[in-house]
Amino acid sequence: MKQLFYILIVFISTSASFAQNEALFNDANAHYNEGNYAEAIDKYESILDTKEHSAELYFNMANAHYKLNHIAPSIYYYEKALLLKPRDKDIQNNIAYARNMTIDAIEVIPEVGFSKLIQTITNTFSFNNWAKLSVALVVLFVILFLGYYFSNSTAKKRVAFVTSLSCLLLACVAVAFAFHKYDLVEKDQPAIVFAKEAQVKSEPNLRSTEAFKLHEGTKVQVLDTVSSWKKIQLSDGKTGWILNEDVKMLKIF
Missing domain, CATH: 1.10.287 (Helix Hairpins)
Structure with a gap:
């Protein structure tokens, strides 16, 4: 009987949370349609705070950030939406527009x-x-x-x-x-550069020489983590070390 009571409590709380998040989502969409993109983002983030994740939520967040010319956040949330729905044409099309805002032109070495x-x-x-x-x-x-x-x-x-x-x-x-x-x-541990301009070092310390620079919105692969540094690799094969705070991991939900 006690177990049934606990199940009932969990069901009621889950249903209430779902209804609240649905109301927040609709409210956020209304703000977006009215052009209040910052307010829409706040509402979407409130849903994320409840640990609810969906491709639709990330897609709408990315759209709102894109409207505000937030390069890194828009690409970041489009990429997260793609992780959940990799074949979605709308996400693929919109992320292509967002990537056009990035500065770094990195060649992709194809598999042969x-x-x-x-x-x-x-x-x-x-x-x-x-x-x-x-x-x-x-x-x-x-x-x-x-x-x-x-x-x-x-x-x-x-x-x-x-x-x-x-x-x-x-x-x-x-x-x-x-x-x-x-x-x-x-x-596969992808991340997005969030710093406006990030110095990528040859070794994981500030005294080492600069290998190259990266700018917000660039996608990298994280190979290793040492203290406050991450070893990254670009699509052209170049590697280096970047501060943890300058990148945001994509697979963390």
């Missing part, structure tokens, strides 16, 4: 040859889907092997044996791609 092929195949499915595929193939292998073992026909035995081994081989390949996908996701 066998490496590109592996990346393309790996990104076909998520880690979970690769894992599910490998389990399905193992189950199919077991069924076919049992068919081979109990079959009295030589022809059927041959077919069952070959197809069962093929399923086992494909299952191993699927497992390899699953681990590769997991590794890619874990290593």
Whole structure:
């Protein structure tokens, strides 16, 4: 009875929070439509303070920041919206406009040859889907092997044996791609530069030489963190160290 009471309390509080956030969201949208972008952002941030996250919320926040020419926040929230809805055309189109406001022109080094092929195949499915595929193939292998073992026909035995081994081989390949996908996701630690102009150092200390400068809105990959510094890599392969306060991680929700 006590457990049921706790469940009821949680349900009521969750429903009340959802209703309140929905009212805040509608209020924020009304401010946005009236051109009161700063007020809309305040309302959207109030929703984020309740730990509620959605692609729609981030997208609307990004739009409001874009209207105010806030380069880094607009790109940051578009990128977060893309993490939740990577195939959304509206987000893709709007982030392209926001990126045009950035100063840094960084060349993207494309994947080529066998490496590109592996990346393309790996990104076909998520880690979970690769894992599910490998389990399905193992189950199919077991069924076919049992068919081979109990079959009295030589022809059927041959077919069952070959197809069962093929399923086992494909299952191993699927497992390899699953681990590769997991590794890619874990290593993918994007961040957005928020400083108007940030000095990127050759080593993680202020006395080291300057490697290059970056400006707000530029997207980087974080490779390591040492004290108050982050080691970053650009899309052209250049690396350096930047102060923690100058960048904001994207995968923190």
